[in-house]
Amino acid sequence: MMAAAAHAQDWPQFLGPARNGVYAGNDLAAKWPSGGPTVVWKKDVGQGFSNPSVAQGRLILFHRVGDKEVVDAMDAATGKAIWSFDYPTHYRDDFGFDEGPRAAPTIAAGRVYTFGAEGTLTCLDFATGKKIWSVDTFHQFQVAKGYFGAAGAPLVDGDRVLMNIGGAGAGLAAFDAATGKTLWTVPNQEASYSSPIVATIQGLRHALFFTRSGIVDVDPANGKVHFELPWHARMKASVNAATPIVVDDFVFVSSSYGTGAILLQVSASGFKKIWSSDDALTNHYSTSVYKDGILYGFHGRQEEGQSLRAIDFKTGQVRWDVDGFGAGTVTLAGDKLLIVRESGELVLAAATPSAFQQISAAKVLPPMVRAYPAIANGRIYIRNEKTLECLNLK
Numbered sequence: 001m002m003a004a005a006a007h008a009q010d011w012p013q014f015l016g017p018a019r020n021g022v023y024a025g026n027d028l029a030a031k032w033p034s035g036g037p038t039v040v041w042k043k044d045v046g047q048g049f050s051n052p053s054v055a056q057g058r059l060i061l062f063h064r065v066g067d068k069e070v071v072d073a074m075d076a077a078t079g080k081a082i083w084s085f086d087y088p089t090h091y092r093d094d095f096g097f098d099e100g101p102r103a104a105p106t107i108a109a110g111r112v113y114t115f116g117a118e119g120t121l122t123c124l125d126f127a128t129g130k131k132i133w134s135v136d137t138f139h140q141f142q143v144a145k146g147y148f149g150a151a152g153a154p155l156v157d158g159d160r161v162l163m164n165i166g167g168a169g170a171g172l173a174a175f176d177a178a179t180g181k182t183l184w185t186v187p188n189q190e191a192s193y194s195s196p197i198v199a200t201i202q203g204l205r206h207a208l209f210f211t212r213s214g215i216v217d218v219d220p221a222n223g224k225v226h227f228e229l230p231w232h233a234r235m236k237a238s239v240n241a242a243t244p245i246v247v248d249d250f251v252f253v254s255s256s257y258g259t260g261a262i263l264l265q266v267s268a269s270g271f272k273k274i275w276s277s278d279d280a281l282t283n284h285y286s287t288s289v290y291k292d293g294i295l296y297g298f299h300g301r302q303e304e305g306q307s308l309r310a311i312d313f314k315t316g317q318v319r320w321d322v323d324g325f326g327a328g329t330v331t332l333a334g335d336k337l338l339i340v341r342e343s344g345e346l347v348l349a350a351a352t353p354s355a356f357q358q359i360s361a362a363k364v365l366p367p368m369v370r371a372y373p374a375i376a377n378g379r380i381y382i383r384n385e386k387t388l389e390c391l392n393l394k
Contacts (some may be wrong), residue, residue, distance in 0.1 A: 009023070009376055010055045011023075012054065012055040013104065013107065013154075013156075014051065014053075014103070014195050014372065020197075020289070020290070021330070022289065022331070023333040023375040027377075028333050031359050032360040036346070036361075036363070037364075037391040037393055039389060039391055039392075040077070042387055043079050045386065045388045046064045046070060046100060047100030048098065049102045050104050051372035051373060051383070052104075052105075052374045052383065052388065053107050053374060055376075056126075057077065058073055059074050059075070059076040060073055062103070064091075064101060068086040068088055069087060069089045069100075069101055069120070070085070071084070071086070071122070071129065073112075076377070076379070076390070083129035085129045085130075087122070087134075091116075093148065098385055099117065101117050102149060103116075103150065103152055105154075108177070109156070109177065110125070111132065112125075112126050112129075115150055115154050118136075118138055118150065119143055119165070123177070133179060135180050137150075141185075142168060142169070143167045146191060147239065151191075152164045155195065155196045155197065156177055159178065160174045161175045161177050164189065164191045164192060164209050165185075165191060166191025166212070167187075168188060169185060170185035170187065171187055171189025172185065172189050172218060174220065174223060183223075186218060186225060189209070189212075192239060192241065193239050193285070194210035194242060196208060196243070197243055197246060198220055201246070201248075202249055202266075205220055206266065207219070208246065212240060213231075214229050215244070215264070229262075229264070233255065233258055235257055241255070241283070242284075242287040245287070247290055249267065250313070251266050252264075252290075254282055254288065254297075256284040258278060259278065260280070261276065263275050263314070276316075280318060281297055281309055281316070282300060283297055284302045284327070285302060286298050286327070286329045286330065289331065290313060291351050293313050293314065294311070294313060294319065294351075295310070295313050296308075296309070296310050296337055297330055298329075298330065302327040302342075305326065306328075307321050307322055307324065308330075310356075320355050322356045328342050331372075332351060336349065337349045337351050338393075342367055342368055343367050343369070345361055346361065346363075346364045346380070346382070346391070347361045348361070364391060365384045365387060367384065369382065369383070378393055378394035379391065380393050
């Protein structure tokens with residue numbers, strides 16, 4: 001199993017309990033008051049694009065304060081500090097962007113796993129914050145820095161932590177969740193900014209990585225490669241960032257930079273391409289969500305202005321498009337979409353293929369908001385480069 005929530009409404013890892021951007025609770029308000037959702041608490045935080053994770057009433061924040069990468073545990077209801085752990089970092093962004101960690105923490109089996117911008121993979125005790133183990137993956141596996149540092153969120157599958165490390169000898173790797181020992185590696189898979197996912201498809205376990213080069217499907221138990229499919233831009237200055245989406249035996253992957261989206265049907269013998277297109281739903285950095293045969297997500301390059309779209313999962317047909325919507329992230333909650341725009345606006349909309357139907361909207365933070373939110377127990381936790389805010393959505 002992937003990292004599981006202690007409660008059904010927790011958010012213990014990137015994209016939630018099932019790593020699909022879906023909030024399972026049914027406790028959210030149908031619309032918001034005119035002033036927007038109530039602010040429960042807010043606090044100053046350090047740099048980072050890493051979204052918070054929430055489990056068992058506790059919020060874990062991974063951020064950079066000064067020249068340290070810091071893991072803070074706090075009471076999710078009040079923001080009160082519980083414990084803190086840190087270690088030095090020397091990461092510098094070559095393009096002048098935020099220099100904090102990019103990858104969300106993963107909470108699983110009484111432990112917290114973080115992956116810093118310089119490739120430090122750390123395991124902490126969830127109760128106390130005490131370090132259990134740490135691996136300097138950039139040094140151990142001779143990993144190049146890349147454009148924006150390390151960004152893939154740790155994926156816990158049973159007693160393994162699965163990572164796209166990006167080294168020549170360890171492009172993909174599995175580590176023992178309790179000790180940090182390397183269990184297996186797959187060479188020559190450069191790292192992307194996408195987080196992997198695991199799924200059981202036709203009775204066979206699959207770990208799906210969207211690396212810098214394309215889609216790699218491996219057996220999470222031993223690293224045996226089921227299949228590889230190149231899927232990347234021709235231009236070097238490009239990234240793959242969205243997480244693969246698995247629905248039954250179908251796998252959807254999307255990228256920008258002229259690459260586009262592809263839908264595969266996966267079996268024990270490999271895969272069959274169902275459709276591909278650069279005009280359907282090209283995800284630059286945020287992952288789309290799926291509901292009832294429809295994908296909802298952001299289309300186009302962030303810096304060129306994105307649109308918000310709904311498309312048919314099985315055909316790629318565009319059902320509706322809101323041009324000039326701007327970049328952001330989208331999360332599914334029941335029959336609603338929770339959209340966080342980079343501008344700091346929180347939008348509630350209907351998850352329907354008929355047309356874009358906005359229900360409520362509120363400005364909740366100053367820009368730039370790029371980190372995903374966490375939604376847990378009727379509250380949403382949103383951060384920008386300076387502030388973490390908890391809002392009541394009940």
